[in-house]
Amino acid sequence: MAKRKNxxxxxxxxxxxxWVIYPIATSVQExxxxxxxxxxxxxxxxxxxxxxxxxxxxxxxxxxxxxxxRIEAWPRLVFNSSIIALSSVSIALIVGIPAxxxxxxxxxxxxxxxTIGLLALRTISPxxxxxxxxxxxxxxxxxxxxxxxxxxxxxxxxxxVILMMRGFFKDIPKEIYEAAFxxxxxxxTIMRRIALPLVIPGMVAVVLFAFVATWNEYLYxxxxxxARSKTVSRxxxxxxxxxxxxxxxxxFDELNTAGTLALIPAIVIVxxxxxxxxxxxxxxxxx
Amino acid sequence: xVQVRLTGVSKKYGDVPAVEKLDLLVRDREFLxxxxxxxxxxxxxxxxxxxxxxxxEGDIHIDDLRINELPPRDRNMTMVFQNYAxxxxxxxxxxxxxxxxxxxxxxxxxEKRVKEVSSLLKISHLLKRxxxxxxxxxxxxxxxxxxxxxxxxxxLMDEPLSNLDAALRTEMRMELKRLQKQLQxxxxxxxxxxTEALSMADRIAVIKDGKLLQIGSPEEIYNQxxxxxxxxxxxxxxxxxISCTLARNNDRTTLHAAEDCVLEIPKSLISKLxxxxxxxxxxxxxxxxxxxxxxxxxxxxxxxxxYLLESTGDSTVIDFKMGDxxxxxxxxxxxxxxxxxxxxxVFTGSKMLLFDAETGRAL
Ligand SMILES: Nc1ncnc2c1ncn2[C@@H]1O[C@H](COP(=O)(O)OP(=O)(O)OP(=O)(O)O)[C@@H](O)[C@H]1O
Ligand SMILES: [Mg+2]
Numbered sequence: 001m002a003k004r005k006n007x008x009x010x011x012x013x014x015x016x017x018x019w020v021i022y023p024i025a026t027s028v029q030e031x032x033x034x035x036x037x038x039x040x041x042x043x044x045x046x047x048x049x050x051x052x053x054x055x056x057x058x059x060x061x062x063x064x065x066x067x068x069x070r071i072e073a074w075p076r077l078v079f080n081s082s083i084i085a086l087s088s089v090s091i092a093l094i095v096g097i098p099a100x101x102x103x104x105x106x107x108x109x110x111x112x113x114x115t116i117g118l119l120a121l122r123t124i125s126p127x128x129x130x131x132x133x134x135x136x137x138x139x140x141x142x143x144x145x146x147x148x149x150x151x152x153x154x155x156x157x158x159x160x161v162i163l164m165m166r167g168f169f170k171d172i173p174k175e176i177y178e179a180a181f182x183x184x185x186x187x188x189t190i191m192r193r194i195a196l197p198l199v200i201p202g203m204v205a206v207v208l209f210a211f212v213a214t215w216n217e218y219l220y221x222x223x224x225x226x227a228r229s230k231t232v233s234r235x236x237x238x239x240x241x242x243x244x245x246x247x248x249x250x251x252f253d254e255l256n257t258a259g260t261l262a263l264i265p266a267i268v269i270v271x272x273x274x275x276x277x278x279x280x281x282x283x284x285x286x287x
Numbered sequence: 288x289v290q291v292r293l294t295g296v297s298k299k300y301g302d303v304p305a306v307e308k309l310d311l312l313v314r315d316r317e318f319l320x321x322x323x324x325x326x327x328x329x330x331x332x333x334x335x336x337x338x339x340x341x342x343x344e345g346d347i348h349i350d351d352l353r354i355n356e357l358p359p360r361d362r363n364m365t366m367v368f369q370n371y372a373x374x375x376x377x378x379x380x381x382x383x384x385x386x387x388x389x390x391x392x393x394x395x396x397x398e399k400r401v402k403e404v405s406s407l408l409k410i411s412h413l414l415k416r417x418x419x420x421x422x423x424x425x426x427x428x429x430x431x432x433x434x435x436x437x438x439x440x441x442x443l444m445d446e447p448l449s450n451l452d453a454a455l456r457t458e459m460r461m462e463l464k465r466l467q468k469q470l471q472x473x474x475x476x477x478x479x480x481x482t483e484a485l486s487m488a489d490r491i492a493v494i495k496d497g498k499l500l501q502i503g504s505p506e507e508i509y510n511q512x513x514x515x516x517x518x519x520x521x522x523x524x525x526x527x528x529i530s531c532t533l534a535r536n537n538d539r540t541t542l543h544a545a546e547d548c549v550l551e552i553p554k555s556l557i558s559k560l561x562x563x564x565x566x567x568x569x570x571x572x573x574x575x576x577x578x579x580x581x582x583x584x585x586x587x588x589x590x591x592x593x594y595l596l597e598s599t600g601d602s603t604v605i606d607f608k609m610g611d612x613x614x615x616x617x618x619x620x621x622x623x624x625x626x627x628x629x630x631x632x633v634f635t636g637s638k639m640l641l642f643d644a645e646t647g648r649a650l
Contacts, residue, residue: 175372178339181359182366183386183433193389197376 024263031256034061064257074261077235082265083146084231085214088153089207096161097203101191103162104169105177115163122159126219134223144226152220157210164209168202169195204276212266232262288315288350289440289473291336296345297497298331305331307497308345313441313475318467320488321477324520328497329477333443336475338362349440365434366443369450371426373418379405379429380414386437404432407466424455431463435470442467442474448483460487481521485509493517513649515642518572524604527578527614529571530644533563542571545610548589550634556641559650569650572640575604575617581633589632593624607632 103111133152134143142148172195180190196203221234236258270277291313298306306328313319321329334340335347338359347354354362365386373382380401381388387397405411408428418426427447434442448456448463464487467474478484484491485505492502493514501513512518518526531544540560542550550571552560563569581588591607591614598604603622607614607630616632624630641650 173370173372175368175370176374178337178359179366179368179372179433180374180385181339182337182362182364183389184360184363184437185385185389186360189389194374198374 027256028260030253031064031260032061034063034253064253065261067254067257073235074258077230077232078265080146080225080229081215081232084149084153084229085211087146088150088157088214089210091150091154092157092161092210093203093207096158097165097196098191100162100165101169101187101195103166105187118159118162121155122163130219130223133220137224143224144228146229148224149221149229149231152224153214153217156217157214160210160213161206164206165199165203168199172198201276204273208269208273208277211269215262215266232258236262290315290348290350291441291473291475292346292348293332293335294346294348296332296335296342296347298328298335298340298342304497306335306342309494309497309499311492311499311502313473314490316471316473318464318474318476318487318489320484320491321475321494322481322484322491323479323494325479327479327495329479329494330445331497332494333366333445333475333477336441337364337366337443362441363437363439364441364443365437365439366445367430367434367447369446371418371430371447371450373426373430373433375418378415378417379410379421379432382418382429383414383432383436385433390437400436401432404436407435408432423450424459427451427459431466435466435472438470439472442472443477444474445477446479447476449478449480456483463487482523485521493520510638511649512572512640515570515572515647515649518640518642518649522574524575524615524617526572526574526640528642529573529609529612529614531569531571533560533565533567533569535565542569544571544589545591548591548609550589553637553639555637556639556650559641568644570642570644570647572642573614573634574638575615577635577638578614578616579633579635580605580616580618580630588634590629591632593626593628593630595626596622596624 103115137143137148140148142151176194176198177190180194185193215231216233217231218233221231225231225234236255291311293309293311296306296309296311297304309328309332311332321332323329331340335342338354338357342355349362373379374385377385383401383404384397387400392400401414402411405414408431410425410428410432413421413425413429418429421429427450430447434444444463448459451459460483463476476484476487485508488505490502490504491508493500493508495516501508501517503511508517509521512521512526515528519528529544531542531550534541534543534549536549540552540557542552544550589609591609593605594608594613595606596603597606598620600620602617602620605616605618605622605624607616609632614632642648643650
């Protein structure tokens with residue numbers, strides 16, 4: 001009985017993994033191939049919609065990657081994305097953690113409104129604010145700057161940090177806080193020495209989530225960055241181009257290569273913090 | 288001098304009154320136990336004293352200082368919780384040192400104090416361990432260590448022994464009591480375990496439904512419960528409360544308890560009955576130890592049927608059926624009797640108590 005249930009579970013899990021992995025695997029595979037199709041003119045080339053698909057003559061190769069690194073644009077994109085994501089996530093943590101602590105610990109007027117406001121901030125449709133942002137950023141001189149992008153992403157990350165960290169702080173038994181208070185500790189001390197160390201797994205998960213969300217964000221980057229602060233996510237879709245300003249015709253090999261490269265930082269981080277991540281995601285669930 | 292005084296203190300959670308108009312005086316250096324049933328407001332009282340809750344009404348004083356609004360960290364009290372509330376990510380040593388470290392005590396001083404405390408509590412060998420690497424009793428000691436290390440004015444303890452096994456609990460009781468006498472610190476100890484209260488406390492405050500029912504030494508609480516509820520709560524087994532009516536037989540005032548149980552009123556109680564009318568409903572309180580099996584002829588006796596025998600090892604408890612109620616009698620171990628037999632119950636008159644059946648107050 002239990003065995004059959006397990007088998008069913010595996011089936012579901014396999015299907016779910018396949019669903020997630022298939023597009024990625026395809027992309028990775030294609031990034032290591034170049035399509036010789038056009039060489040066999042007339043043979044083995046078919047058209048699906050407006051894109052052509054190679055049906056034969058694929059050759060394994062690393063040439064796409066060599067090309068990616070030869071072009072100066074790629075490292076620059078990674079640099080831009082890293083600066084923007086790191087600064088917005090760190091500021092979100094510095095501001096958000098004390099806010100989350102106060103949300104978790106104290107009752108005060110306007111707390112509900114603030115919470116709803118935070119949620120709204122996060123759920124608001126980017127399309128509604130893109131144009132105003134574009135105009136205001138132009139006026140403030142924030143268009144296509146690191147600061148400008150960091151601020152946008154801070155607005156997106158802060159609610160995540162505050163709401164999730166608040167949950168983790170609240171999961172710590174209240175007697176632990178009370179024992180610390182009675183020991184004579186201040187809120188600052190309790191936050192730093194008691195609460196934060198206890199929610200590190202959760203915090204790692206939050207950081208990761210915010211970082212990856214920032215790294216992958218496309219829409220704001222599309223409208224608000226230009227030659228100076230273009231991010232990886234935008235660069236991937238535009239292809240590498242000959243230079244960072246360039247915009248080329250869609251090239252699937254390049255797209256796939258860029259997409260694969262863009263995955264790497266997230267994968268590396270997830271692998272590094274996997275231990276914390278599992279605990280962080282289940283924090284509070286197992287009590 | 289550290290005296291804690293609550294005057295007219297009330298606290299509600301939403302609409303639920305947890306503590307109502309409570310007056311309580313905790314004397315300097317005494318071991319005061321707050322005893323009461325679950326949900327009676329014991330923890331709330333303790334938390335009000337600690338400053339973890341603020342009273343809706345009334346005042347709390349330490350000596351002459353009103354501390355209603357004083358934050359917990361400035362009250363110089365420490366609390367030991369039922370679940371110990373040790374900081375899970377810190378070693379025992381860091382846990383104990385915490386109250387000193389947050390006060391920026393010099394390092395040598397911290398080390399010295401931690402050493403003293405851990406040898407006092409016999410936990411020196413545990414200092415490098417984290418809470419989850421220790422047994423319940425060991426964690427308990429570390430929690431105690433954290434509480435005593437900063438030499439507080441008042442110790443507060445909320446059922447600190449209830450997670451321990453019976454043997455360890457008995458041992459820790461005596462140790463706590465010794466520790467309190469040694470440290471000469473006022474201790475307020477919450478429990479719902481009457482044995483614990485009776486064996487440890489200098490004085491017991493009985494709190495039920497958020498109200499103080501009685502405060503006094505364990506002997507007073509045991510021998511002169513102010514209230515029928517307290518009488519039925521304390522003792523093992525607790526006091527028998529036999530419903531009876533005041534009656535008059537041939538010029539003598541008697542208590543009519545059941546069909547074949549009419550008791551003469553002992554002299555010690557007669558004076559208390561002068562205001563009552565014939566037919567008044569009362570409850571007669573007798574401790575199971577103060578009932579014997581005897582023969583007719585004694586002045587205070589009843590006849591009843593043996594209903595059940597319970598052996599507790601060091602004694603035998605016999606349940607008698609008297610009218611609709613059960614009366615328990617405690618006698619020496621190994622007592623032989625047959626269920627269903629009838630026997631004469633003889634009451635030791637001097638220890639009988641009478642309660643008003645309606646209000647429950649002692650007469
Ligand atoms: N945080 C709270 N919110 C709402 N009601 C509460 C809260 N804490 C206690 N109460 C209520 O207040 C009353 C008194 O609770 P309290 O915890 O003081 O009882 P207690 O005597 O300590 O009981 P126990 O022996 O079970 O610990 C109870 O009715 C309880 O349900
Ligand atoms: Mg309680």
